[in-house]
Amino acid sequence: AIERTLSIIKPDAVAKNVIGQIYTRFEGAGLKIIAAQMMQLSREQAEGFYAVHRERPFFKDLVDFMISGPVIVQALEGENAVLKHRDLMGATDPKKAEKGTIRADFADSIDANAVHGSDAVEAAKVEIAYFFPALKA
Numbered sequence: 001a002i003e004r005t006l007s008i009i010k011p012d013a014v015a016k017n018v019i020g021q022i023y024t025r026f027e028g029a030g031l032k033i034i035a036a037q038m039m040q041l042s043r044e045q046a047e048g049f050y051a052v053h054r055e056r057p058f059f060k061d062l063v064d065f066m067i068s069g070p071v072i073v074q075a076l077e078g079e080n081a082v083l084k085h086r087d088l089m090g091a092t093d094p095k096k097a098e099k100g101t102i103r104a105d106f107a108d109s110i111d112a113n114a115v116h117g118s119d120a121v122e123a124a125k126v127e128i129a130y131f132f133p134a135l136k137a
């Protein structure tokens with residue numbers, strides 16, 4: 001089915017100047033960028049986005065990292081977009097990510113792991129609405 005997913009290029013990957021390389025991977029996999037914005041997240045925005053992780057021990061470090069520099073947020077659309085995007089990203093921990101994935105190639109650590117992607121269609125709807133409230137289904 002045609003799905004949408006929310007993708008974030010994190011501060012580490014923006015700083016490494018690999019935005020274009022990551023976009024090329026999305027496009028090469030047939031994922032269309034239907035909305036995009038470069039932005040500096042406020043602490044409140046980052047905490048709200050990652051609210052499901054609020055009680056996790058890594059929450060503070062995660063938020064500190066996500067506000068450490070600009071990010072690029074995009075909504076991607078395509079066949080099986082959620083899983084396709086997750087496969088492109090690779091495992092959360094780059095040490096465990098398969099060769100050729102975005103995180104294996106560009107990430108430094110589980111915190112500075114280059115990209116975020118929605119983990120399910122329902123989560124994607126919430127995450128896309130969070131950043132692109134005007135985007136119509």
Ligand code: CMP
Pocket residue numbers: 053058062092110111112113115116117
């Ligand atoms: P992301 O997909 O953006 O979702 C939450 C982020 O928390 C995750 O990527 C990691 O960058 C970060 N994180 C740090 N430690 C952990 C952990 N132990 N498990 C999952 N995510 C973690």
